[in-house]
Amino acid sequence: MAAPEVLDRIPLLSGVPRTVELLPGGLTNHNYKVTVPSGCYVARVWASDGSLLAIDRDAEHANSIAAAAAGVGAPVHDYRPGLGVLVVGFLPGRTFTEADLLDSANLPRVARACRRLHAGPRFVRDFDMFEVQQRYLAIVRERGFRLPEGYLDFMPTVAQIQKCLAVRDEGTVPCNNDLLPGNILDDGERIWLIDYEYSGNNDACFELGNIWSESDLPLGHLEELVTAYYGRRLRHKIARARLLGLMSKYGWTLWASIQDGANESIDFDFWSWGMEKYERAVSEFTGSGLVALMDEAARAD
Template sequence: MTDAPALDRLACLAGRSWRVDDLPGGLTNRNYRVRTDDGELDVVVRWALGDATLLGIDRDAEAANTAIAGAAGVGAEVLEYRPELSLLVITYLQGASLEDTDFADPGVLTRAADASRRLHQGPRFTNDFDMFSRQASYLRTVRANGYPLPAGYDDHADAWNDVRQALQASPRRTVPCNNDLLAANFIDDGERVWLIDYEYSGNNDPCFELGNTSTECGFSAEQVDAYVEAYFGIPTRADLARVRLQALCSEYGWSLWGFIQAAASPIEYDFTGWGTERFEKAVATFRGPGFRRLLEDVVDG
């Protein structure tokens, strides 16, 4: 692997021989599974790529929050962090990365909700995350660099502000959140689910976590209801509305991530399509017949 990271400079691998396998996934990094020949070490090395500042990624916070989640028993343990090499070494978790279709299994859905709840009940992270601030920052980045946006993105600025006001009218206590729980970031061993990839982690509204997962994993309306019930037990109308509005926040905000990546990432991937898909989901909700009812329910429900 001529483009492999500097594994020989890692302290945990010093004096050992090892073998390396590429792991799939990763749109801002490459991941490698490294196993020592003595059988004592089985780790994942995350090699960060691209300009993290464009995407608002704080690598120090990522490493610290990964360690916090690991110590809380929700994620992998951090073994070594080498920012000068853009490397983070974590323990390899035995289990399978989920796919969107796996959530059709009620057991998987319940375990995933339980993992999110355990993370949210754990120690606070070192930083905060707010999608309204993130979206504004991403929009400034797009405009400052002349990156293309989909036609009509700014048409929804007023509705976006309405969402912000509705959510702020009945704020929730922030908790440690991953904020990027797409299916592949759930590792299921059949008994419990672990959470990985804390690039965008920070203390946030827990309903953003649930809404982000529901839209990233393509949940049906019935699955959203079941997921919220698995998390809350007996959700209120406001809980359900808040999760659905936060799913909209995920779509509208993260879509800009895709357009930035399309212009700046060294990774070959259809980031434009990725961003457009999320933007179109957001537009469907903004223009949908139930939008105003969600704004009302999140405050009055």
């Protein structure tokens, strides 16, 4: 169904006059800025049902409401699963770029937004990259999708990392789990976090490590981000975020493999996107400091 036809079936967005603008970004949604007499909204129209990627649209809706209640997400105005649409308020502001995250002055602001989200209402599901990676791997093997060379060689190390992180496990908090620069908005005063497709209760250090990983930030920036989040420098938390950032790269590599094999209609080079992450993961898996990093994550400061 074309976007105008979908919007016509949503009373909030069917007002006249109406302007519709396709927003950039989004691979599993098409996002439209819709302006009608009652206000300005964003209609997130599903590009796929997301089932292969473990996207739960009902959970996305519920968690978006929770993020709005926490004061860090856009208000939710309508949800029409039959039409494949989630309608949220339009947040005026500028979308972050990697350059914004390279600016150290922004890291405490991002940390504050994460703390606000993490202190908010619990989400309706959990997200654990170790489990997600295993689920993605099963799909890749069952469907015969491409697997990067040597990918399975690192599975024993992954098991060691998971065991080491269990030593100082402090539970989970509601996390976005997908804070690419494009999912961070700056209105000039505060930071907003958008897009809750992969949201779920998770280790706070995954959120921080994923931010670092997704934008390929220098290690010093991760240390600043983690320190700003916790209010003091904690060696074991920095190590934990680094290890979970590594798992982010390793797990999202398979997300790209699934997209590469299943979404021929989307004009995007998923394989190259995933291989870039995988190559960075390999350099960390094979680096000389991984054992020491696991030791740091398991020890008290």
